[in-house]
Amino acid sequence: MSEPDILCDVIDNALLHLYLTVAETTRYTPIPKRNEVLLRYLKPLAKDKAYRGARKEIRSFLVLGKTRGCNLESKLIELHELSLRYDKNASDAHQLFDVLGQIEDRLGFPTRFINYLNKGEQPQANTIYMLQEHIENGFVESGEQVAPVSLFLESSTVVSVQAFINESGLFLAELQQMNEGAKQGHIVLHPATKEA
Incomplete structure (x- = not known):
């Protein structure tokens, strides 16, 4: 806590x-x-x-x-x-950073922007990646979420991350895509007050 x-x-x-x-x-x-x-x-x-x-x-x-x-x-x-x-x-943007902090603290998944991967660098397993454009365009100046935000994760526990986000009540997490073989998942975050 x-x-x-x-x-x-x-x-x-x-x-x-x-x-x-x-x-x-x-x-x-x-x-x-x-x-x-x-x-x-x-x-x-x-x-x-x-x-x-x-x-x-x-x-x-x-x-x-x-x-x-x-x-x-x-x-x-x-x-x-x-x-x-x-x-x-508390704004939606603030809540996003809260939930990402909780995921890192409790589940051990750090968060990075995809944009900051060095050329030739491959995404790391057990790390959540986000698109910087989704943060810049997904929230208005007041911090209210106006567009879905995507999280990309390569892990065998993608579904548990989705469940964790939904249990937090801060966002509604929808599993957009899941590649079981490659253990890759795409989770889309919607404001908790709106249906996916």
């Missing part, structure tokens, strides 16, 4: 913890008490290895929560709303 995802999880879980704790009492819970509840939840996370990517931010929350007159809950709500706005506005 990436650092921004870890931080979003911390914020969401901290707010849920606060609201569930406050819901257990019928009395009004003042801001200092709410800060205390949040601090008790966040303190162990600062030492947890699973949250290493957000450790700096968690420590900042701890300092902020101990500051007199500070409302840690409102700060976490602001950050939560900011992350929701970012997710909503």
